[in-house]
Amino acid sequence: MKKSMKTRLIIIALALAVCLIFLVWFAARPGEPFSARVSGTSGGPAFEVRVEKPRMDRFLFGILPTKIEAKLLGGELRFDHASAGAKIGSVGQDHLELSANGWDLLIETDGEGRVAQGTRLVFPIEIAEIQWTLRCRPADPAKGYLNATTRPGSNVLDGGFLIELARCEDAKTGEILDTEAGGNPGDAWPSSPLTLRGSFEGMTQQPSSEPKPDRPKLN
DSSP, X not given: OHHHHHHHHHHHHHHHHHHHHHHHHHHHSOOOOHHHHHHTTTTOOEXXXXXXXXXXXXXXXXXXXXXXHXXXXXXXXXXXXXXXXXXXXXXETTEEEXXXXXEEXXXXXXXXXXXXXXXXXXXXXXXXXXXXXXXXXXXXXXXXXXXXXXXXXXXXXXXXXXXXXXXXXXXXXXXXXXXXXXXXXXXXXXXXXXXEEEEEEEEEOBOOOSOOTTSOOOO
8 A cells, every 4th residue: 555655756756847847848938039120120229128037926836937827828018119109209318108009118227227216117917807908107106217228329129127126006097906816905016026127129219208217207
């Protein structure tokens, strides 16, 4: 009896190991890197924007790598220059405006590289089987950066950004998400900041159409 149980445990362990190896292989399959997508634009402007949920708000509390989770479950939170309705707004050393259908991103800095409170992201997301449109902003003070480098002899910018979005609300009502999003009363979603990251290349500098950071915040 003991030998039979031991054999079963060995078989289960081997099956789990095979599943793990498959998942790692599946996630490691080469996708099209950002640089390859940029080269496909014949030197034109290109960008990619991603939103990463905190571990506690992910499937199985984030025990799966984000790449595996996205491939298995879908619902990856991202858009780029090839997305439907993609547009490039104003671009500069201290600001960046990008959008696509359902997405609207504005990043502002204070001129010294620090992310300003005018920064915000509006995007669609499904939470607790309900479709939402969220408006998220950084904490005060904000955590993150916007790096933009001018190409020699031109006004074209390349760069990247990484920002924590700590405050999210329903874009339609302005209210935080708690019980409607599957949480406890008073517990705002997300449970910890979202991570906003992205890259851009070949962007021509244009003046910002938004108020400066020291002016009233956007609604």
